[in-house]
Amino acid sequence: xxRLNRDEWIGRCLVWxxxxxxxxxxxxxxxxxxxxxxxxxxxxxxxxxxxLVLTPVAGMLITxxxxxxxxxxxxxxxxxxxxxxxxxxxxxxMHRLVSLKIALAKIVLGxxxxxxxxxxxxxxxxxxxxxxxxxxxxxxxxxxxxIEPRHLLLAGGASGISAAFNTxxxxxxFAIEELGRSYEEKTNxxxxxxxxxxxxxxxSLLGNYTYFGSIxxxxxxxxxxxxxxxxxxFCGLVGGLFSRVLIESSRFxxxxxxxxxxxxxxxxxxxxxxxxxxxGAVSLGAAHGTGYAYTHQLLGxxxxxxxxxxxxxxLATLFTYLSGVPxxxxxxxxxxxxxxxxxxxxxxQDPEIAVAVNALAMTAFLAAVTQAPLTSFIIVMEMINGHxxxxxxxxxxxxxxxxxxxxxPPLYATLAANYVAKxx
Amino acid sequence: xxRLNRDEWIGRCLVWxxxxxxxxxxxxxxxxxxxxxxxxxxxxxxxxxxxLVLTPVAGMLITxxxxxxxxxxxxxxxxxxxxxxxxxxxxxxMHRLVSLKIALAKIVLGxxxxxxxxxxxxxxxxxxxxxxxxxxxxxxxxxxxxIEPRHLLLAGGASGISAAFNTxxxxxxFAIEELGRSYEEKTNxxxxxxxxxxxxxxxSLLGNYTYFGSIxxxxxxxxxxxxxxxxxxFCGLVGGLFSRVLIESSRFxxxxxxxxxxxxxxxxxxxxxxxxxxxGAVSLGAAHGTGYAYTHQLLGxxxxxxxxxxxxxxLATLFTYLSGVPxxxxxxxxxxxxxxxxxxxxxxQDPEIAVAVNALAMTAFLAAVTQAPLTSFIIVMEMINGHxxxxxxxxxxxxxxxxxxxxxPPLYATLAANYVAKxx
Numbered sequence: 008x009x010r011l012n013r014d015e016w017i018g019r020c021l022v023w024x025x026x027x028x029x030x031x032x033x034x035x036x037x038x039x040x041x042x043x044x045x046x047x048x049x050x051x052x053x054x055x056x057x058x059l060v061l062t063p064v065a066g067m068l069i070t071x072x073x074x075x076x077x078x079x080x081x082x083x084x085x086x087x088x089x090x091x092x093x094x095x096x097x098x099x100x101m102h103r104l105v106s107l108k109i110a111l112a113k114i115v116l117g118x119x120x121x122x123x124x125x126x127x128x129x130x131x132x133x134x135x136x137x138x139x140x141x142x143x144x145x146x147x148x149x150x151x152x153x154i155e156p157r158h159l160l161l162a163g164g165a166s167g168i169s170a171a172f173n174t175x176x177x178x179x180x181f182a183i184e185e186l187g188r189s190y191e192e193k194t195n196x197x198x199x200x201x202x203x204x205x206x207x208x209x210x211s212l213l214g215n216y217t218y219f220g221s222i223x224x225x226x227x228x229x230x231x232x233x234x235x236x237x238x239x240x241f242c243g244l245v246g247g248l249f250s251r252v253l254i255e256s257s258r259f260x261x262x263x264x265x266x267x268x269x270x271x272x273x274x275x276x277x278x279x280x281x282x283x284x285x286x287g288a289v290s291l292g293a294a295h296g297t298g299y300a301y302t303h304q305l306l307g308x309x310x311x312x313x314x315x316x317x318x319x320x321x322l323a324t325l326f327t328y329l330s331g332v333p334x335x336x337x338x339x340x341x342x343x344x345x346x347x348x349x350x351x352x353x354x355x356q357d358p359e360i361a362v363a364v365n366a367l368a369m370t371a372f373l374a375a376v377t378q379a380p381l382t383s384f385i386i387v388m389e390m391i392n393g394h395x396x397x398x399x400x401x402x403x404x405x406x407x408x409x410x411x412x413x414x415x416p417p418l419y420a421t422l423a424a425n426y427v428a429k430x431x
Numbered sequence: 432x433x434r435l436n437r438d439e440w441i442g443r444c445l446v447w448x449x450x451x452x453x454x455x456x457x458x459x460x461x462x463x464x465x466x467x468x469x470x471x472x473x474x475x476x477x478x479x480x481x482x483l484v485l486t487p488v489a490g491m492l493i494t495x496x497x498x499x500x501x502x503x504x505x506x507x508x509x510x511x512x513x514x515x516x517x518x519x520x521x522x523x524x525m526h527r528l529v530s531l532k533i534a535l536a537k538i539v540l541g542x543x544x545x546x547x548x549x550x551x552x553x554x555x556x557x558x559x560x561x562x563x564x565x566x567x568x569x570x571x572x573x574x575x576x577x578i579e580p581r582h583l584l585l586a587g588g589a590s591g592i593s594a595a596f597n598t599x600x601x602x603x604x605f606a607i608e609e610l611g612r613s614y615e616e617k618t619n620x621x622x623x624x625x626x627x628x629x630x631x632x633x634x635s636l637l638g639n640y641t642y643f644g645s646i647x648x649x650x651x652x653x654x655x656x657x658x659x660x661x662x663x664x665f666c667g668l669v670g671g672l673f674s675r676v677l678i679e680s681s682r683f684x685x686x687x688x689x690x691x692x693x694x695x696x697x698x699x700x701x702x703x704x705x706x707x708x709x710x711g712a713v714s715l716g717a718a719h720g721t722g723y724a725y726t727h728q729l730l731g732x733x734x735x736x737x738x739x740x741x742x743x744x745x746l747a748t749l750f751t752y753l754s755g756v757p758x759x760x761x762x763x764x765x766x767x768x769x770x771x772x773x774x775x776x777x778x779x780q781d782p783e784i785a786v787a788v789n790a791l792a793m794t795a796f797l798a799a800v801t802q803a804p805l806t807s808f809i810i811v812m813e814m815i816n817g818h819x820x821x822x823x824x825x826x827x828x829x830x831x832x833x834x835x836x837x838x839x840p841p842l843y844a845t846l847a848a849n850y851v852a853k854x855x
Contacts, residue, residue: 176821207822210822389821398634405620
């Protein structure tokens with residue numbers, strides 16, 4: 008029989024409090040992001056030319072602030088969390104990658120980037136924010152309460168994914184597949200506690216929703232096999248390219264463009280912002296935001312897609328990431344994938360499976376970009392309540408991942424290794 | 432760029448063929464089991480006293496055959512697969528734990544046990560059968576095709592879970608949580624291929640069904656918190672006791688009962704069969720079969736449960752396992768759990784949450800018996816399409832597992848260690 012002493016109880020209660028706080032902050036972040044996107048689209052409806060000024064200027068300001076005071080806040084947040092989880096160097100650089108200061112800056116600047124029209128998501132940032140908040144409680148834990156910082160980070164990151172989109176299963180699998188890369192039995196307790204408590208916060212505040220609603224895929228038969236293979240191959244290719252560009256951008260060759268990016272990062276951010284704004288101007292705003300509305304529409308019955316959505320969003324998301332503003336690529340990847348689904352449906356010409364193909368393409372593109380196929384199909388399954396097509400989702404995400412692997416090393420692990428290399 | 436030579440292609444195709452074969456056999460096994468259960472209940476309806484003769488005699492015959500010719504066929508099949516996966520001793524004893532002979536005997540004798548009225552499932556046996564079939568293809572793989580036997584076993588076991596109940600996600604998680612106890616990136620390929628292909632076989636032959644149908648849990652609010660805690664604690668207790676009894680039964684103390692079991696296993700099997708038959712006679716047949724019908728009924732709208740179902744099924748499943756006939760405990764555990772859900776509903780007195788409590792109790796009891804909480808909540812989620820209550824399912828399975836752990840060591844790992852110890 009296990010007996011708990013006083014310190015054990017204090018430790019446990021603090022871990023619960025940490026998980027509740029992480030869930031609360033991530034949910035608030037979700038609400039603020041939504042508000043920021045609505046604010047931007049409101050401004051854009053008032054004056055279509057406003058983004059051409061706002062996006063570059065805000066991008067320059069956010070990048071300047073990031074470089075000056077908040078290093079570690081740029082980009083997704085997942086590589087930072089993975090670097091902090093590194094067994095050899097993680098602890099030494101943890102304060103520069105996950106902290107309350109970084110969490111706050113990530114939320115404020117990330118929301119700012121969305122309000123300025125950048126194409127970004129809040130999934131990656133939620134991972135970093137969740138991990139930052141869980142680890143901030145470390146110092147208050149009783150000395151005799153045995154818990155590794157690693158486990159708090161894992162639990163925080165997972166609860167970030169879980170609370171951000173009401174996808175608790177994806178949170179668990181993400182912790183195993185991407186963050187932890189191992190299934191440690193001991194992690195279980197903290198990880199699951201964190202996911203359940205932050206999930207409860209999310210459900211109490213936002214209700215038990217399915218992010219994209221429940222899709223109606225109808226009866227899926229053998230006619231889905233060819234679409235699965237084609238979608239997997241195509242999205243694997245374009246997703247692999249996407250991830251390769253992001254990885255290459257973290258290196259600076261002697262060529263003139265790279266030298267400009269390196270020595271004038273703020274001007275470069277302004278240029279990227281201008282590109283996003285221009286893409287938005289020629290696409291009726293498709294370039295901006297997380298892409299939620301478009302994706303939701305494509306998964307509904309009355310889907311009215313456009314051929315230019317996927318390429319526009321693809322480029323806008325690349326420019327957003329390259330600018331160095333805080334922002335994730337999960338949500339944009341899902342909407343780029345849905346956009347490619349529209350393109351692929353032009354090829355298959357079968358309205359019966361159109362919605363299913365969109366879901367497949369979302370999964371495949373995300374799996375190709377992140378090279379985390381389990382997380383990808385589970386997150387899509389949880390977002391669309393798509394249990395009926397689970398085998399197709401598994402298959403398409405693994406095909407996409409195999410193809411993407413031929414083109415690009417794994418995105419997050421490679422970017423995390425950059426942080427670790429700098430620490431050496 | 433990866434280039435595949437001829438041997439690589441032959442190897443891959445053979446792995447695909449192995450996965451398709453595993454899926455096919457597991458699905459056939461499912462059909463035969465169903466037929467066997469119907470056969471038994473048909474006989475029982477004709478003559479209520481027939482089981483009192485049939486169950487003991489068939490149990491003696493099956494146990495005699497198992498002991499005489501088919502050692503390794505008794506019981507669940509999961510401990511055998513885990514023992515074969517053992518890093519140090521697995522390969523040496525693999526032929527006694529997973530082979531085509533064992534797969535065939537497991538199906539025939541396992542079906543026989545169901546036809547004779549024993550209380551058993553086909554989940555554990557499907558794991559052993561799947562692993563046996565995948566590993567049987569090992570000898571035909573080209574020598575240069577690098578694949579570890581371990582990975583074939585894992586993939587086969589996982590596809591067994593997946594194809595048995597159309598629960599592919601549970602198959603993946605089971606391989607990570609229980610069989611493999613580690614997340615190896617390299618396993619992914621074979622594991623996922625096996626699950627997708629065996630899943631496709633299952634869907635083509637049986638359709639894309641949800642094992643227990645979709646349940647209607649309605650709106651779940653804060654009023655589920657107390658039931659989650661109470662159900663987790665209660666099922667953790669009774670499930671932990673269940674697993675402790677099974678573990679203790681694998682040792683033989685000098686007391687008279689254990690000596691009888693040890694030296695007269697066939698007579699002992701007859702006694703256990705008689706007990707199952709008597710339990711069935713006093714419970715209108717509740718003791719027999721997998722418990723599918725009862726569980727399905729409890730998860731529907733017009734649930735007419737009985738207070739004696741859970742204790743009767745509990746004892747019948749214990750006696751079935753102790754008899755040594757082949758048969759798993761997943762399906763009976765789910766139905767015992769549903770039965771305890773009925774009991775707990777008498778306590779909560781809230782018809783709004785009655786179905787939800789049944790689902791919670793199923794998850795909690797399975798999690799307590801197997802001490803595999805992730806697999807337990809995912810398998811129930813996939814069987815009832817219960818995504819709406821995923822946080823409650825996660826919470827209840829972990830509470831149950833924590834309580835069960837206080838009472839009993841992990842069932843499958845302990846039984847697997849017994850096989851390994853014998854090999855030393």
